[in-house]
Amino acid sequence: MAEWVEACAAEDIEAEDLIRFDHGDFTYAIYRSPNDRFYCTDGLCTHEQVHLADGLVMDNIIECPKHNGRFDYRTGKARGAPACVDLNVYPTKVENGRVFIQI
């Protein structure tokens, strides 16, 4: 059964950026888009398990810091080699300035 988990404050993430969020045995990446919407994906690149939180957000793309693999963080779709396998995405909501993810 999926549950909503409080991850961070909305103001913890700058626009067009992301942060890492660890919960249980998993690590997630939470994004704030240029138009102030929040998204959540797996935290590790599907290519070589590098933390995406050290990468660069460009518009709707997150680029992995190690090999520049690209994903659309809204859908998790792999958009450029060496990323070939999509990321899982998770619903988000913002309540009272706090960001929640459904996992």
Add this chain to the structure above:
Amino acid sequence: MLRQRDYSLLGKDGERAVEMGLAAADWYLSEVPRSELKSLMRRSDRIAIRDTLLWLGGLILFAGIGIALWPSIWSAPFWLAYGVLYGSAGDSRWHEAGHGTAFSTQWMNEVVYQLGSFMMMRNPTAWRWSHIRHHTDTIIVGRDPEIAVMRPPDAIRICLNLLAIPNAVQSFTRMGYHVTGRLHPEEATYVPEQEWNKVILESRIWCVIYALTIAATLWWSTLLPLMVIGLPSIYGAWHHILTGVLQHAALAEDVLDHRLNTRTFYTNPITRFVYWNMNYHVEHHMFPMVPYHALPRLHALIRDDLPEPDKSMWHAYRQVLPVLIRQLRGEDVFLVRELPDSAQPYRAELHNMI
């Protein structure tokens, strides 16, 4: 006494690297505040377009003068300049566009990547994956397919490489595999199967281009078509070999800290233009998302955590060549670069195998 190494990707040293945790491992990173890093990572179409127009303009200008003066000896300096822009600047453009960091617009990176790959006779798809492995497992024996100077060094191969002859032989051998619908067994270890058809298609297209160039050479009974396409990969390679050898030569193998196995050196503005600032190579390996034009800024930011850069290429070769000669004599030696007092020390637990 020099330990025998197996640099092939299918050999026992590759298995050893995996067993020792050297494959796809965590590497040392200098500390850079996130806000600074974000600023450094920003790409710029404006800067990359400017530099690409200069590059392409130079190619057209020098080839045009070379053709106009052909076959006079006075055409030679223009072919030399054209060759360097083709067979050496092509390497740095291939490299930067392959990382996707030159332009902010991705299709521009792809166009320059395809062009640079052709100039360097590197299959675009196979080499993209080869370079990814080089960044994952930099100078890890049996894992890194791009180790230019092995132990003991192959002096004849290094000299021939100044004319890119081993590279050309390997390129055409592998093209032979590709046009017949196969990948070389080593390529098959790092190119994912879903990319194999792309490798094969690209090589078949290139074969047609080379065949047309050779046909034009024969038809018009002049070497000019090959002087423009194909041969500059050979007569213009020397600059990228001289700079490229310095990236890792005579430094440590099988370590997880780019400060130990990668070299930064200072050099003149012309070389930096041809090489697109890859003389800041430690910085590039630590933070491959930082575009070429931001590497001097990154260098200034982390230089206190890095070994002192070599003052020039000449200075670097004066350190490298004696070590390579000792390796040729069978000694298992390499350079350990001293860190300034301000730097985080090398982490012995990462390198207890050297």
